[in-house]
Amino acid sequence: MHIKVENLVYKYMPGTPFEHIAVDDVSFEIKKGEFVGLIGHTGSGKSTLIQHLNGLIKPWSGKIFVDGVDISDKEVKLHELRFKVGIVFQYPEYQLFEETVKKDIMFGPKNMGLSDEEAEERAREAMNLVGLDHSLAEKSPFELSGGQKRRVAIAGVLAMQPEVLILDEPAAGLDPHGRNEILSRIEYMHKEKNMSIVLVSHSMEDIARMAKRVIVMKEGKIAAEGSVHDIFKKGESLKEINLDVPQIKRLTDELRRRGYDLPDDIYTVERAHEEILKLFEMEHHKV
Amino acid sequence: MLKDITIGQYLPGNSVIHRLDPRTKILLIVAFLIVLFTVGNFAGYLALALFLFAVNKIAKVPFKMLVKSLKPLLFFVIFTAVINLFLTRGEPIFKWGIITITKEGVRLTIAMSLRLIFLVIGTSLLTYTTSPIVLTDGIESLFRPLSKIGFPAHEIAMMMTIAIRFIPTIIDETDKIMKAQSARGSDFESGSLIHRAKALIPILVPLFVSAFRRADDLATAMECRCYRGGEGRTKLKAIKMKRIDAGAFLISAAVFAVVIVMNWL
Amino acid sequence: MIETKNLKFRYDEEKLGLVLDDINLTIKDGEFVAVLGHNGSGKSTFAKQLNAVLMPLGGSVCIDGIYTSDEKNLWDIRSKVGMVFQNPDNQIIASVVEEDVAFGPENLGIAPDEIRKRVDFALKAVDMEKHRGAAPHNLSGGQKQRISIAGIIAMMPKYIVLDEPTAMLDPKGRKEVMETIKFLNREHKITVILITHYMEEAAKADRVVVMEKGKVIVDDTPEMAFANVALLKDVGLDVPQVTDLMYRLRGSGINVHHNLLDEKACADEIVRALEEK
Numbered sequence: 068m069h070i071k072v073e074n075l076v077y078k079y080m081p082g083t084p085f086e087h088i089a090v091d092d093v094s095f096e097i098k099k100g101e102f103v104g105l106i107g108h109t110g111s112g113k114s115t116l117i118q119h120l121n122g123l124i125k126p127w128s129g130k131i132f133v134d135g136v137d138i139s140d141k142e143v144k145l146h147e148l149r150f151k152v153g154i155v156f157q158y159p160e161y162q163l164f165e166e167t168v169k170k171d172i173m174f175g176p177k178n179m180g181l182s183d184e185e186a187e188e189r190a191r192e193a194m195n196l197v198g199l200d201h202s203l204a205e206k207s208p209f210e211l212s213g214g215q216k217r218r219v220a221i222a223g224v225l226a227m228q229p230e231v232l233i234l235d236e237p238a239a240g241l242d243p244h245g246r247n248e249i250l251s252r253i254e255y256m257h258k259e260k261n262m263s264i265v266l267v268s269h270s271m272e273d274i275a276r277m278a279k280r281v282i283v284m285k286e287g288k289i290a291a292e293g294s295v296h297d298i299f300k301k302g303e304s305l306k307e308i309n310l311d312v313p314q315i316k317r318l319t320d321e322l323r324r325r326g327y328d329l330p331d332d333i334y335t336v337e338r339a340h341e342e343i344l345k346l347f348e349m350e351h352h353k354v
Numbered sequence: 355m356l357k358d359i360t361i362g363q364y365l366p367g368n369s370v371i372h373r374l375d376p377r378t379k380i381l382l383i384v385a386f387l388i389v390l391f392t393v394g395n396f397a398g399y400l401a402l403a404l405f406l407f408a409v410n411k412i413a414k415v416p417f418k419m420l421v422k423s424l425k426p427l428l429f430f431v432i433f434t435a436v437i438n439l440f441l442t443r444g445e446p447i448f449k450w451g452i453i454t455i456t457k458e459g460v461r462l463t464i465a466m467s468l469r470l471i472f473l474v475i476g477t478s479l480l481t482y483t484t485s486p487i488v489l490t491d492g493i494e495s496l497f498r499p500l501s502k503i504g505f506p507a508h509e510i511a512m513m514m515t516i517a518i519r520f521i522p523t524i525i526d527e528t529d530k531i532m533k534a535q536s537a538r539g540s541d542f543e544s545g546s547l548i549h550r551a552k553a554l555i556p557i558l559v560p561l562f563v564s565a566f567r568r569a570d571d572l573a574t575a576m577e578c579r580c581y582r583g584g585e586g587r588t589k590l591k592a593i594k595m596k597r598i599d600a601g602a603f604l605i606s607a608a609v610f611a612v613v614i615v616m617n618w619l
Numbered sequence: 620m621i622e623t624k625n626l627k628f629r630y631d632e633e634k635l636g637l638v639l640d641d642i643n644l645t646i647k648d649g650e651f652v653a654v655l656g657h658n659g660s661g662k663s664t665f666a667k668q669l670n671a672v673l674m675p676l677g678g679s680v681c682i683d684g685i686y687t688s689d690e691k692n693l694w695d696i697r698s699k700v701g702m703v704f705q706n707p708d709n710q711i712i713a714s715v716v717e718e719d720v721a722f723g724p725e726n727l728g729i730a731p732d733e734i735r736k737r738v739d740f741a742l743k744a745v746d747m748e749k750h751r752g753a754a755p756h757n758l759s760g761g762q763k764q765r766i767s768i769a770g771i772i773a774m775m776p777k778y779i780v781l782d783e784p785t786a787m788l789d790p791k792g793r794k795e796v797m798e799t800i801k802f803l804n805r806e807h808k809i810t811v812i813l814i815t816h817y818m819e820e821a822a823k824a825d826r827v828v829v830m831e832k833g834k835v836i837v838d839d840t841p842e843m844a845f846a847n848v849a850l851l852k853d854v855g856l857d858v859p860q861v862t863d864l865m866y867r868l869r870g871s872g873i874n875v876h877h878n879l880l881d882e883k884a885c886a887d888e889i890v891r892a893l894e895e896k
Binding site: 366487515574577591 | 710755
Binding site for chain 3: 108109110212213214239240241242243244245269272311313314315317318321322325327336339340343344346347350
């Protein structure tokens, strides 16, 4: 599935003293099977932007094309679009409502008009995808731990088998263990299921590690866009748009500044470890 | 969608009206409403309109905001107007098929519409110029004499304070939950009445769960800040009647008296 | 001084295992102590013991010589030990910032002009004077959390316990809150007990206590506490990227200190090791 956004503008409370432009003339594309990181401060318009992609909010002006079809077209059934473009909101566990985990996950598939058997099958698959043990299926979602609830909520969206999955801060508020669990599941879905992913995150470390392409938003506009390397190589200039580069990148940049020969695209601890060891080997050979 | 609702919105300012004691404003609005429903002729309405206009000018509330406060009531005003217009018996002035409009109907329609509009504008002026907290303090203070006979004045005021504080939060939350469920294919807009009522369950359950959690958190936070009821509590801003309050009472009393006297003319 | 002796606690009599298992800690006046631990380690339960929201099941908690278990000391303790919680939305009571800050002092029955002084002081201490008339729901998460802190400051407590105050904030809000906490400890000599699972935050403290399964497993300076990266990763804590890197380098036989948390110090250390060769 291919999503194209053209000159999107969205205003809150237009025509009142409280009018506020949340998204200001934004254009971008998400290609099939891509992993896009969306970053920006709270209030930069990224949450408003993603809600346009499955028609939850309608643009003030501009167009959104999904597989070449304009979604504002009256012929397009937004209802069906929502099954193809799944959105996992921030703190999605607050949407859980059913008596059992299984029933909650089946909610989406049932809304798609699937039979009970099909919906159950979907729920089972979705539980596998997010790594939830099947023994939890009959439990009340309200009895689970924070990390488990989060996974039930994500499974609820995955059970609709969307082609594009948009996640708004899926790891917010979780401890490191819960966070790693969720993020590695997202990577798995991207790699194994070839799902297009849009990951909204404040963590530069996560974005640099997982995404291929990055869109940076500031005050409703796209402030920068490009590959992970394109974005983070700018280093210090990212501060102007109030963003940090991953900490490990700052360290390797500091070493480069001091004259050490390191690549300028190190974003993970594993890679930094490897490259710095090479430095030590070189020093060793010099002697 | 839900964000567009404005309930009892306060417009900060420093006008004489803003600075009046909340009790003055509450008592005067009550008096105003009583007078409003006794008005019998158009001169009276004109006088009250001028009164509202003057208060509005002094308080510097944008005209736009008054219109906005009327919007939610528009349907109600039109509905009562139509009923009064077509169903009031009396001297016909217009006849077309089964539709008859009477002189009395026209009179009543205009009177009722004006009353409703004035009622909304009057109370809006109160909420626009009085912060919810001060308003609550005013109500608490007015009801305090009743606490001797067991009326929970402080508790009601505290409940109002918390309700006012959490209305925007809960509206936000409802909005978020509705969107999250829509993203899972919930459909709130079509289908039969029963279908639509059923569609509310996925919104109401999470909303209540969250409200209970908030209540629990809030209660703990309040206890941690040494809240133990109204006994022995002091106030940051003790409300006090001042000279401007006396002025407001005198001027309003004069206006209301004129309006009442005009009823007999 | 806060002193816990053999503190034990569990929520549910039926369930086996203690949430707090024999905790002995002494927190001195003016200290900044970070309590680290993952969700379920017992750190939040510990926090709630400090101002008598929860009472010990065994052992004792003593604040300046007063025991929390004695009901009649309740309000005394709560005005001495202020508490800030995780969710900024669920601890603000009033719909105007300064009215909320005044809530605590009002409950204590303080005279209006003294409340006014305290509110002004507290808002200044958290750098929110400009927003005194604002409605809390229009503020950012970081600002709301600073208002919550001001609400506690206005009660003039000796101790502030913050239970994961940054967990729901974005990086900017997190920074604001951490700066505020440091400032209060440094300038106003308020004793701070910060419950967190971020190592970077704990690094700002004078002392780090690591909890796991209801027990204190580390109690040391940040430098010493962070020396055992493997242990911290094991108990599910967030180790900063550079600390992790230094730890791995050391594992590969390179002689570097690995208890460093910021990139400048790590760069210095790597350069030193490289030049040593």
